[in-house]
Structures are given as structure tokens and as C-alpha cells.
Amino acid sequence: AVATVTACSVLPSFPSSGPAFVPDGPPSFETALPIPPLAESEVVDGVRVFSLTAQEGSQQLLRDDRTTPTWGFNDDFLGPTLRAQQGEEVAVEVQNDLPEATTVHWHGMHLPPAMDGGPHQMVEPGTQWRPTWRIDQEAATLWYHPHPHGSTEDHVVRGLAGMFLIDSAEEQDFGLPSEYGVDDIPVIVQDKKFLDDGQFQLDAQGNEVGLLGDVVLTNGAWGAVLDATTERVRLRLLNGSSARTYDFGFEDRRPFALVATDGGLLEAPSETDHVRLSPGERAEIVVSVEAGTEAMLQSFPPDLGDVVLPSAYGGEDTFDVLRVRAAPTLAASPPLADRFADIPRLDAADADTERSFEVQNREINGRRMDMNRIDEVMQVDSTEVWEVTNRDLFPHNWHVHDVQFQVLDIDGAPPPPELLGWKDTIYLEPRRQYRIIMRFEDYADDEQPYMIHCHLLLHEDEGLMSQFIVTRGEPSRDGGRVGSGGH
Numbered sequence: 001a002v003a004t005v006t007a008c009s010v011l012p013s014f015p016s017s018g019p020a021f022v023p024d025g026p027p028s029f030e031t032a033l034p035i036p037p038l039a040e041s042e043v044v045d046g047v048r049v050f051s052l053t054a055q056e057g058s059q060q061l062l063r064d065d066r067t068t069p070t071w072g073f074n075d076d077f078l079g080p081t082l083r084a085q086q087g088e089e090v091a092v093e094v095q096n097d098l099p100e101a102t103t104v105h106w107h108g109m110h111l112p113p114a115m116d117g118g119p120h121q122m123v124e125p126g127t128q129w130r131p132t133w134r135i136d137q138e139a140a141t142l143w144y145h146p147h148p149h150g151s152t153e154d155h156v157v158r159g160l161a162g163m164f165l166i167d168s169a170e171e172q173d174f175g176l177p178s179e180y181g182v183d184d185i186p187v188i189v190q191d192k193k194f195l196d197d198g199q200f201q202l203d204a205q206g207n208e209v210g211l212l213g214d215v216v217l218t219n220g221a222w223g224a225v226l227d228a229t230t231e232r233v234r235l236r237l238l239n240g241s242s243a244r245t246y247d248f249g250f251e252d253r254r255p256f257a258l259v260a261t262d263g264g265l266l267e268a269p270s271e272t273d274h275v276r277l278s279p280g281e282r283a284e285i286v287v288s289v290e291a292g293t294e295a296m297l298q299s300f301p302p303d304l305g306d307v308v309l310p311s312a313y314g315g316e317d318t319f320d321v322l323r324v325r326a327a328p329t330l331a332a333s334p335p336l337a338d339r340f341a342d343i344p345r346l347d348a349a350d351a352d353t354e355r356s357f358e359v360q361n362r363e364i365n366g367r368r369m370d371m372n373r374i375d376e377v378m379q380v381d382s383t384e385v386w387e388v389t390n391r392d393l394f395p396h397n398w399h400v401h402d403v404q405f406q407v408l409d410i411d412g413a414p415p416p417p418e419l420l421g422w423k424d425t426i427y428l429e430p431r432r433q434y435r436i437i438m439r440f441e442d443y444a445d446d447e448q449p450y451m452i453h454c455h456l457l458l459h460e461d462e463g464l465m466s467q468f469i470v471t472r473g474e475p476s477r478d479g480g481r482v483g484s485g486g487h
Ligand code: C2O
Pocket: 105, 107, 145, 147, 280, 399, 401, 451, 453, 455
């Protein structure tokens, strides 16, 4: 007999009850938003050197006396904000004081693959790893997190994550609020689910999209308030969650300026009242506040057109994220420029190579991640166009290491304003096709691969990831084995 495939029969199973989201949030949004400290650094022989120690800790995250065992960098939970200038040489002394091996990946960074902190750069307990590279990209909000194959979700959920900000001289000219922790605010958003004893739930319990929490933390606090003291505030939003996609906006639907996406500033501020971020994506927004008033940053159900994502997949919830409370008198903010810098458009006509990627279940083009297999070989100094298709009825996303890409079209239509800038991660709505374009500039290495993967961490851990090398000249390792040094 021939089975009839209907939409229903391909919809994966999901728990009948959702994550029991706490719709009204905690009793009050009174906890001052914690601001991750700026990491100290020292310039030695022209290299800015940071230190990050991954360590165990505990934290009181709930509103009773339960404590949660956590992991953090230089701290109990989360990590400091690293900050460097475009063009600077940096190094990070990573020390692993955890009971198991981990890695530290610089998400969004253009750097040699051996410095990338992917699953091949494991740092064993009690050892150090010291990547060093030159910052060679635009001002942007990047972040760092572990990437051990099969355990990324576990390590990130426990608290290993932080921001990495890149500054440029050019960016100073645009009237962007830029005083860290005053009017330039990092906002790391992560939903968590807690067990009765206060531990983080680390198991997705059969949910197809992964681990969804009912408590939303901002910089590690549940129900936080940001006290604004200036007329305009820049929020650097990072979705550091495992699986949940947020559609951020204010409760009163006030407009704000979207100024930057993953890889840097847009060409101009884009006025909107919401911005959708899937796991790993960032957006910088500039919002105006009025003295003595408040605004609640919320998350709305993501609009997926005719697909309705059930609540169990995080699709139907509206909830409070961060309260913004403006002081009775506010310091003046500089006027925001109405244009930033031009973004050179990459042209599909210049593509040297085209590839297509089909994403389905936990596979890319029918294959799951194999640490010992190189899936794609890219040439240094080449332009590529990729067609990326989500074949599933639930969302994925698509993250490429090393490069920032541009979106050419979505199901043949031009991208919306929020997808006109540099991106390293893009949400893949169910059943849609995305064409993206990118350049592989340098950092040839025939042994060490970069990763491409879904940033829904359960999917990544279960194998929705593949490996590519960037090579110079003849591809020597097409379909070859990794790390054997030749065969
Ligand atoms: Cu944010 Cu491959 O990772």
C-alpha cells in the first residue's frame, strides 16, 4: 500500500502540554538588570590579551531559596564582555576548570579555523588554550560560547556564554549611544526550565525543537529592570537560548530603530516595532524613552505566515522580557544619523560556486555530522551562492562559521529590511528556501574545518551540522578525512 503523506503525518510529535510558560512573568520586574563586566585585558607586544576561565559555580536565579548549579567564565554564571577594536591583534587565554572538556567558539568572528573554537579545538579539564587572531571585520555584537560536539546545549544552558563587541572608529560618527552599561546595554536573553530542586533541566524531553524554558533571563536575571538615564538607549539583543525564537518589541508597540544585525550596522536605521531573533542571532536597536515613563520589552509569537507553530514549540507565547524605566530627568542623547556606511552588495553574477543545502530533521543533504568527514571544500578568494531549504514543517536556523553573508532572496522574493545587513545566522521558516551569498577571503587550512549548522542546539548536537575547509589552489581534501595530515 502507498502511504498518503499529509502535512499532519510529517508534523513531528511534540509534548501535548507546552513548556507551561509563566505568562505574567515573575511577580515584579524589580531586579536591576545585571551588566556583564567588561573583561580586563592587557596589551603585550601589540596583542590585546584577555583571560577566560570556565568554572563551576552556583546562582540564585529563582525567587525562593533554591540555588542552581551553574557554569560561567570568570564568574558563577555567564561571562564578561570582551571588547576590541577593528584591526587589533587579540589573544584569549582560555583555562578550563570544569570537570569535562569544552571549547570556546567566537560566534560571528572571521578568523583562522584553528582559532575558531569549534568541536576540534577541545580544551581538556585543567588545561589552557590560547587562540590569537587579528580583528578583521566591521564593528558588531558577536558572542562566545562552547561548541563541544554533542554537548553544546548542555554547556550553554549551564551558563557558558558572553558577548564579544567589536568597535570601529567609523562607528563613532553615527550618534549611536555608546557608553557601555549606561546607554549601550548588552541584553543576553535565555529561557530556562528548572527542576524542582533548582537545577537546570538539560533534557528536551522529546520536544522536537529542543529545550524550551518557562523562565526568561536577561543577563542572568529573571524579571529585570533597566534604569534608563538618557533619551535614547541602545540595546544589543542576543538570543542566547537553546531553541526559543523571540519576536522582540515593546508592549505599547512603540517604534524603534533597528541599527545592526549579526555582523554589523545596517546601511541606515530601519524603523520597526519588532525584531525576530532565533538562537544565536543578534540585533542592535535604539529606542527613545520619555522621562518618568516605562516600557516593557516583550516577545510576541513569531509570524510564520500560514504556519502556526504550536505553543509546545514556543510559537504562541507573549511574555515580558525586560522592563525599561526612564528616570525623571534624562541626559540628552546625540541625534542618530539617518545613514550609516554603505554595505558593498555581493552580486550573484560574481559567484564562483553555487551549492544547495537541504535541511531536514537532523540532516543536511541527507547526512548527519561526522567529525571525521569534510563535507564541503571552499576556495580562498571566492564568492559562493548557497540555496538553503528547510524541508521541515518546523523551523531551523542556519549558521556559518568564519564568514558574514548577505541574503539574496527568500522563496525568490527580496529580503525584508532586517535581512539587508551582514548575517551569520538566519532563521529558516518551515518549507522556505533562502539564497545567501558570501566570500571566503583568506585563512586557508587543509586540515582544520569550520562548521555550518542549525543553532537550535538540540539539532546541532544531534547532527544537523557539517564541516567545510577553505583551501588555496587544488582542493586536496575533498570528501577526505579530518586531521590525519594526509592519507
Ligand atoms: Cu554559535 Cu557554531 O556556533
